[in-house]
Structures are given as C-alpha cells and as structure tokens.
Amino acid sequence: MKQFITRLAVVALAIAAMVSCGKGADYTNIIPEEPIVLVEVDGYKTMQEGGIIDLIAPYREQAANMLGSQAGELVKNIILDVDNTGIATEAPMYFFVTNEENPNDVKIVVLAKVGDKAKIDELVAFVEENIGDIRKREEGNAVVLSIEDEEEVMVGYNNEAVILVAHPDGDLASSDVLALLKQTATPRKTELEPMKGNSRLVLNLKPLFEMMDKADVWSQMNLDAETLAQVESLRNAVFTVDNIITEGKIINTWTVSGMDEEMFEKSVENMPVVTNAFAEYIPKEAWVVTNFAINDTVIEAIDKAMANVIATQGLGAAELKLVMSFLSTLSGDVTLALNGVNIAHEAFDAQAIIGTKDNSIYNYASLGALAMGITADNNGLAMPLNSNNMARLGQSGDNILWAGINTILGTQSHSIEEAAWFDTVEDKVGYAAVNIDSIFNDYAVRNAFEEALYDELDDETAVEMVMEMVDLMDYAVLYSEVDASECESSVTLELVLKNDDTNSLKQVVEVVEQQLSAMMPAMMGF
Numbered sequence: 001m002k003q004f005i006t007r008l009a010v011v012a013l014a015i016a017a018m019v020s021c022g023k024g025a026d027y028t029n030i031i032p033e034e035p036i037v038l039v040e041v042d043g044y045k046t047m048q049e050g051g052i053i054d055l056i057a058p059y060r061e062q063a064a065n066m067l068g069s070q071a072g073e074l075v076k077n078i079i080l081d082v083d084n085t086g087i088a089t090e091a092p093m094y095f096f097v098t099n100e101e102n103p104n105d106v107k108i109v110v111l112a113k114v115g116d117k118a119k120i121d122e123l124v125a126f127v128e129e130n131i132g133d134i135r136k137r138e139e140g141n142a143v144v145l146s147i148e149d150e151e152e153v154m155v156g157y158n159n160e161a162v163i164l165v166a167h168p169d170g171d172l173a174s175s176d177v178l179a180l181l182k183q184t185a186t187p188r189k190t191e192l193e194p195m196k197g198n199s200r201l202v203l204n205l206k207p208l209f210e211m212m213d214k215a216d217v218w219s220q221m222n223l224d225a226e227t228l229a230q231v232e233s234l235r236n237a238v239f240t241v242d243n244i245i246t247e248g249k250i251i252n253t254w255t256v257s258g259m260d261e262e263m264f265e266k267s268v269e270n271m272p273v274v275t276n277a278f279a280e281y282i283p284k285e286a287w288v289v290t291n292f293a294i295n296d297t298v299i300e301a302i303d304k305a306m307a308n309v310i311a312t313q314g315l316g317a318a319e320l321k322l323v324m325s326f327l328s329t330l331s332g333d334v335t336l337a338l339n340g341v342n343i344a345h346e347a348f349d350a351q352a353i354i355g356t357k358d359n360s361i362y363n364y365a366s367l368g369a370l371a372m373g374i375t376a377d378n379n380g381l382a383m384p385l386n387s388n389n390m391a392r393l394g395q396s397g398d399n400i401l402w403a404g405i406n407t408i409l410g411t412q413s414h415s416i417e418e419a420a421w422f423d424t425v426e427d428k429v430g431y432a433a434v435n436i437d438s439i440f441n442d443y444a445v446r447n448a449f450e451e452a453l454y455d456e457l458d459d460e461t462a463v464e465m466v467m468e469m470v471d472l473m474d475y476a477v478l479y480s481e482v483d484a485s486e487c488e489s490s491v492t493l494e495l496v497l498k499n500d501d502t503n504s505l506k507q508v509v510e511v512v513e514q515q516l517s518a519m520m521p522a523m524m525g526f
Contacts, residue, residue, distance in 0.1 A: 027113045027161035028094070028192055030183045035096040036106075038202040044082075044089040046198040046245060050505030055513050074126050085123055087162055088115030092195065099207060107172075109180065110164040117141075117159050137174045142181045144174040160184040197244025197251065205237045233260035248500030255490040264487040270297040271482065274430055278335040278353040278400070279422070284414040285438045288338040292430035294355075299327050329361040330354055332399070339407065343444040347388040351404040362395035369393075379408045421475045424494065431479035437498070440470055461515055468511045474498045 031038065047053050064079040077084040091113035099106045114120065124145065128134050133148040142158040153166045156177035161184050165177050212218065223231065238258045244251040272293035282289055306320050332355025339349040356362075369381045376382075380394025385405070393403045402409040416422050416433075425431035440446050449470075453463045474496045482489045497504050 025160050025185050026187070027091070027111060027184055029186055029188055030109070030111055030161055030163065030180050031094060031096055031188070031192065032098045033189055034204045034206055035098050035202075036204060036207045037095075037097040038204075039095040039199070040092050040192075040195055040202075041095075041199045042092045042195065046505065049503050050245065051503070051509040051513075052505070055509055055516075072126075074122065078123070083115055084119055086114060086116045086119030086121075088113040091115075099211060105171075106168060107176070108166040108168070112162050114157060114160055114162055117157070120157055120162065135174075137178075139178055142178055144177045144181075146174065156181050158184060196242040196253070197246070199243045201241040203239040205234055205239070209235045230263065233263035236260075245503065245505045247503055248497045250495040250504045251492060253490055253492040255488060257486065257488040259487050261487050265484060268482050268484050268489075270295065271429065272298060272332075274428060275333055276417075276426060277333045277355065279417050280411050280415045281351070281353055281402075281409055282335065282337045282416045283339055283412045284416055284418050286337045286339045286416060286419075286435060287341070287439050288432070288434050289416055290336045290432040291333060291425075293333050294327075294330050296331075299324070299330070302327060326361060329356050329358065331357045340438075340442070341445065342388075343442075343448060345388045346386075347406060349406045351402065351407050351409070353409065354401045356395075356399055356401045358398050359395045359401075362393070362401055365393055419475075421477045421496070424477050425479045428479035429482055431477060433478075434476045436470070436473040436475055465511060465515045468515075469508055472497050472499070472507050472511070 044053075060079055064076045067075055067079060074084075082089050094109075094111040096109050096111070097106060098109065121143075124136075124143065128136070135146045135148060137144045140158075142156060144154055144156040146154040151172050152168075153164065154172055154174060154177050156163050156165065156174075158181045161181060163177065163180060165172060165180065167176075218228065236258045237256055240253075240255045240257070242251075242253045242255070244253075272295040274291050274293045276291065278291075303320075303324050306323070333353070334355070335353045337351050339351065341348040366376060366381065369376070369383075374381055374383050380392050380402075383391050385391050389405055391403070391405050392408055393401075394409060395401055396409055400409070419433070419435070421433045421435075425433060440449070446467075450463060450467060453466055454460075457463055457466075476493065476495045478491065478493045480489070480491045495504075497507060499507060
C-alpha cells in the first residue's frame with residue numbers, strides 16, 4: 001500500500017507538472033529576458049482600427065480571384081484572410097536581436113503566434129510541392145524549414161510560435177531554431193511590459209555593455225574617471241520608443257529608464273523647470289514656440305562641456321569666456337517664438353524673451369551699440385537688418401531681456417495661454433509647439449508649399465492628397481518630462497488632428513480612399 005501511494009503521488013506530481021507547463025506555454029516565452037533590441041508591433045489591430053483592412057478588401061478579392069484561379073484554393077483563401085496561413089494575426093508580432101552571451105553569435109528573430117498549426121502544415125506542404133529545394137526537420141511538434149544551401153535564414157514553428165531566424169554570418173543550424181521553439185514551454189521569469197499603444201521598440205544597454213566588456217572596449221577609449229562613471233551609470237539603462245495612434249492624435253514617446261539611481265538623482269536635483277513666465281507676451285496664433293529653462297547648474301554644465309571641447313579641439317578660450325559671461329547673467333525661462341512670415345515682402349515676425357538676474361547684459365549691449373553708432377529709443381535698441389526687417393533689443397525691469405524682429409515686447413490680448421496645445425505642455429521640463437493650422441492658413445505659405453510639391457511629385461492628384469492630409473492637422477508639440485522617483489526621463493512628440501472623434505490613421509486612410517476612388521475610373525479606362 002505504501003508503494004502504491006508513493007507511485008500515485010509521483011504520477012500526480014507528473015500530471016501537475018504537465019498541466020503547469022501547458023498553462024505556461026506561450027509564444028512570448030521565446031523572447032529573452034533582456035534582448036539587445038526588441039520590437040513589438042500590433043499590426044493587424046492598427047490596420048483594422050485605421051481602416052486599412054476595409055480599404056484593401058476589394059483589391060484582395062480581385063487578387064484572390066485572379067491568383068487563386070492559377071495557384072489554387074489555398075492561395076485564394078490566404079489572400080482573402082491572412083489567418084488562413086495559420087498565424088494568429090490578432091496577436092502582436094515581435095522582432096528581437098539576441099547574442100546568447102556571445103558577441104560573435106548574434107541572431108535576429110521574427111516571432112508570431114500560431115493560430116492553427118494544421119493550416120501552417122498545409123501551407124508548408126504546398127510550398128514543398130510547388131517550390132521544392134526545401135529542407136525539413138521535425139522533432140516532436142516542432143518543424144524547421146530552410147532552403148537548400150541556405151544557412152543564413154530558417155523558419156520554425158510548433159503549436160505556439162512561428163519564428164524566422166537569421167544569422168548575419170550564415171552560421172545557423174536547425175538545432176538553434178529548435179532550441180528557441182522549445183522555450184515556449186518555459187515561462188518567463190519576468191512578464192513582458194504591456195505596450196502602451198500600437199508598437200514599441202526596446203533597447204537594453206546591459207547586454208551591449210557586457211559585449212563591450214568582453215571586447216575590452218573601455219580601456220581603449222581612454223575615458224577619464226568622471227566620464228567613465230557617467231557612462232557606467234547607463235549600464236542597466238533601457239531605451240523605449242512607444243507609438244500610439246488614437247482618436248485625433250499620433251503620439252511617439254522616447255523614454256530612458258533604469259539608470260543608476262544616485263547619478264540620476266544628482267543630475268536632476270537642480271534641474272530648472274519651465275514656468276511659462278513669458279506666455280502672456282506670445283500671440284495665440286504664433287507659428288512656432290520653444291520654451292526651456294536655465295539656471296546656474298545648467299550654466300556650469302555648459303561651461304564644463306565647452307572647456308572639454310576647447311581642451312580636445314585646441315580652440316581659443318577668449319570666445320568661451322565671452323559666451324559664459326553672457327550665459328552667467330541668465331536665469332529662468334528662455335522663450336523663442338516665430339509669430340509669422342510674410343513671404344511676399346521677405347519679412348518675418350520673431351521674438352526671444354529671456355529671464356535675467358539683472359540688467360547688466362543689456363547695459364553692456366547698449367555700450368556696444370553706442371560704439372557702433374546704434375542709438376536707443378523708447379522701445380530699446382533698434383537696428384535695421386534690411387528694408388523690410390527691423391531688429392530690436394530691450395530690457396523690461398531687471399529680469400526680462402527681449403529681442404525681436406519686427407516686434408516689441410508687449411502683453412497679448414490673446415496669448416498662447418489660450419492655445420489648444422498650451423495645457424499639454426504647461427507642466428513640462430521644456431517644450432516646442434508648431435501651429436500647423438496657422439502656418440498653412442497663410443495663403444503665401446500654402447501656395448509655396450504646393451508649388452514645391454508639384455516640382456517634387458509632378459502629379460496633381462498626389463499633391464491634392466498631401467494637401468488634404470496637411471489640412472487634417474491642427475498642431476504638433478514636443479515636450480520633455482522627468483520622473484525622479486522612477487529614475488526615468490522621456491521626450492514625447494504629439495501630432496494632433498482637428499477631428500478628435502476618429503482614429504488618426506483612419507482619417508489619413510479616408511483621404512487616400514477618396515483619391516483612389518477618384519482615380520480608379522481613369523486607371524480602369526472608364
């Protein structure tokens with residue numbers, strides 16, 4: 001009885017292990033914990049939400065009827081529905097680069113989820129019958145395919161995953177592919193971070209640093225101790241790029257995380273923050289606005305960086321001293337704006353507003369201007385650049401230095417504080433905004449842009465399509481953020497469309513669809 005119970009326990013444990021392995025089996029288990037590069041794409045969802053699937057549907061039917069009659073029902077079914085390949089299109093696809101801890105053994109892998117293995121088997125049989133020159137190796141439920149005399153690229157699949165594996169040096173064996181496929185049964189130690197949108201790129205510096213360690217790169221670079229420490233703080237850093245397509249917006253975010261906590265906190269503890277102190281002076285419809293902040297910490301960093309450049313490049317120090325004497329008087333926001341352009345008169349309206357510690361820099365500029373024969377008026381120093389453009393420099397109180405071309409400092413009745421993009425950037429470290437709608441509402445700019453497109457594309461329909469796409473856009477903003485608690489910094493680019501009720505890609509696709517509908521009768525000879 002005791003032996004029977006022991007055997008029963010062993011069987012129970014074996015069944016439990018098998019069940020747990022079955023639950024843990026997943027195509028993403030193939031992805032290494034820290035691949036050098038990882039790209040994740042939710043392609044089918046993006047195309048579906050963006051209207052691309054609906055757009056190409058009639059063309060797929062035409063292609064299916066034409067090619068299917070020649071190649072057979074299998075090809076026809078695949079053209080009509082890509083799921084008939086056996087690949088699960090609703091699941092994200094992955095591209096990753098791994099070095100298997102060997103700098104000379106880099107592999108490139110494309111990974112997809114299996115939806116129906118029997119359909120993949122059917123497709124493989126079709127390829128073997130009609131193309132030939134295919135080598136096939138089977139082991140358990142895994143299959144590896146390669147072209148005769150081709151050792152750089154192989155395809156493999158099992159019940160969970162289908163992979164394409166490439167080796168730049170051509171040193172690839174079917175056993176390498178089988179080893180990857182077996183990993184589907186081994187759950188990952190850490191879960192993949194979910195995508196924030198439609199696609200993501202991840203670059204892990206740790207495996208790159210380890211490769212450089214093995215190649216003894218650092219000793220060959222002759223870095224000083226401080227610079228080496230700064231580089232070392234990035235050893236575990238991770239760079240990610242997230243792409244999000246949503247209603248009325250296309251968003252790209254570049255993020256750096258995983259940096260050395262002490263070094264990161266030290267670098268951001270005195271980082272200046274934009275206060276938008278000069279927003280009231282910039283008109284709401286300004287074409288381009290850039291805003292960042294400066295303080296003594298930033299000035300010291302610039303001074304040190306420039307000193308290193310001078311030391312390594314053999315440049316003179318007099319120019320640096322002059323530049324630093326100017327920078328040392330600055331403190332607070334630096335706001336730059338292009339308010340508009342008059343193409344016909346070759347004139348433009350631009351301004352720069354800078355926070356200062358006192359008015360000494362303006363006083364020095366005034367002395368220099370007097371020496372050059374430039375006199376001041378009620379609005380500051382004035383100097384004509386040409387017949388259509390007047391440059392001015394002025395000081396407001398002790399803390400605002402301003403410069404303008406065809407403009408002077410003044411509070412606006414409608415400032416950028418009322419602009420649609422202002423709330424997005426109000427609390428950011430720094431930002432730039434481009435008012436696309438205002439720019440292309442200018443007749444001269446629009447006309448010049450269209451003429452440039454005609455010269456480049458030489459196609460009226462293509463130009464009309466581009467201009468319709470431009471007319472979809474409202475504005476674009478680029479801004480930076482820092483999260484000290486997470487040792488994370490990021491830069492985000494947002495392209496915002498006027499219509500915020502419809503998927504952004506779908507709006508673009510609708511423009512293409514309209515143009516295709518207009519072109520088809522002529523293309524078909526009707």
